[in-house]
Amino acid sequence: MIKEIKDIHRNFETKSECANRLHHWVEKNRRYTEEGTCASYIPALRHADPHQLGVCIIGHDGEIIKGGEADVVFTMQSVSKVISFMAVCLTHGLAYVLKHVDVEPTGDPYNSIMRLELKKPARPFNPMINAGAITVASLLPGVTKEEKFAGLLDVLEMLLGRRPSVDEAVFFSERETAHYNFALAHFLKAEGFLKCGVEDAIDIYLRQCAIEVTTEDLARIGLVLACDGYDPLCSKQVLPSELARLTKAVMLTCGMYNASGKFAAFVGAPSKSGVSGGIMTAVPPRRHKVTPFHNGCGIGIYSPAIDEAGNSAAGVKLLQHISAEWELSVF
Numbered sequence: 634m635i636k637e638i639k640d641i642h643r644n645f646e647t648k649s650e651c652a653n654r655l656h657h658w659v660e661k662n663r664r665y666t667e668e669g670t671c672a673s674y675i676p677a678l679r680h681a682d683p684h685q686l687g688v689c690i691i692g693h694d695g696e697i698i699k700g701g702e703a704d705v706v707f708t709m710q711s712v713s714k715v716i717s718f719m720a721v722c723l724t725h726g727l728a729y730v731l732k733h734v735d736v737e738p739t740g741d742p743y744n745s746i747m748r749l750e751l752k753k754p755a756r757p758f759n760p761m762i763n764a765g766a767i768t769v770a771s772l773l774p775g776v777t778k779e780e781k782f783a784g785l786l787d788v789l790e791m792l793l794g795r796r797p798s799v800d801e802a803v804f805f806s807e808r809e810t811a812h813y814n815f816a817l818a819h820f821l822k823a824e825g826f827l828k829c830g831v832e833d834a835i836d837i838y839l840r841q842c843a844i845e846v847t848t849e850d851l852a853r854i855g856l857v858l859a860c861d862g863y864d865p866l867c868s869k870q871v872l873p874s875e876l877a878r879l880t881k882a883v884m885l886t887c888g889m890y891n892a893s894g895k896f897a898a899f900v901g902a903p904s905k906s907g908v909s910g911g912i913m914t915a916v917p918p919r920r921h922k923v924t925p926f927h928n929g930c931g932i933g934i935y936s937p938a939i940d941e942a943g944n945s946a947a948g949v950k951l952l953q954h955i956s957a958e959w960e961l962s963v964f
């Protein structure tokens with residue numbers, strides 16, 4: 634009986650009720666910001682406000698709700714790996730890309746070099762870890778680093794309807810301290826996986842990490858992926874559906890690094906995080922459920938205090954909460 638009443642209630646949850654609930658959940662989960670710290674190895678990220686937590690959800694019909702500090706501008710960091718992966722697949726086709734990077738989870742930290750040496754050939758395990766993303770950056774269309782970066786921005790522009798800017802301060806600040814990334818790039822170059830010079834590959838990769846977005850931008854991209862490459866907001870298929878589906882599989886298995894298993898178990902939606910505290914989530918439609926956003930939605934999260942795996946501490950908790958309440962898990 635109680636369940637039935639709950640179900641009826643859900644069916645009639647209005648947009649403002651959803652927004653109120655979201656606001657409440659943000660405030661409830663804000664305490665988890667205490668369980669993380671802002672990434673300090675990129676000096677410019679150290680100055681973020683660790684107590685911030687913002688979320689934006691965009692549904693299939695374009696309904697949009699926000700909670701907390703949803704309009705803060707932050708850098709994409711590793712969320713950009715999803716875009717560069719799709720850009721190289723669009724350019725070269727999947728078969729060629731798979732020769733350079735696999736789609737297998739590692740269970741290792743995102744910047745680990747270990748497996749490149751353990752397995753021959755040293756093909757990076759997936760495009761969501763740094764080794765894979767640096768390789769992917771080198772595969773972007775064009776010859777010069779400027780052309781390659783423009784190739785990535787083209788895809789982002791197609792998804793967002795605008796060409797995003799780069800936070801030059803974050804880019805230069807990370808470049809100063811990018812020793813692990815340079816080490817990875819040199820190793821990959823020696824093994825024949827980089828399709829451009831080491832300096833250029835790092836330049837492109839770090840520049841893509843410094844692209845500026847808001848939670849709304851991440852929610853928009855998440856929504857397109859949720860709809861298998863169809864953008865319901867402009868009624869257009871912007872990505873091939875096979876590519877969108879494959880990308881979601883890679884996000885689900887590798888997108889939260891060595892916390893991807895737990896994330897799949899407790900949130901259950903394809904997502905990609907970045908060390909600036911962003912998370913982009915694609916929630917596919919539910920066939921037999923009438924819950925808010927049962928037609929699918931994109932979710933963008935921002936909360937800069939990150940946990941040991943490099944994922945937004947409160948962001949993961951908030952997603953877990955939303956997923957449980959509105960049954961967003963794909964499983």
Ligand SMILES: NC(=O)CC[C@H](N)C(=O)O
Pocket residue numbers: 709710711712743744763807814839842906907908909943
């Ligand atoms: N997990 C991340 O967001 C890592 C991105 C960061 N720019 C790095 O390469 O270290």
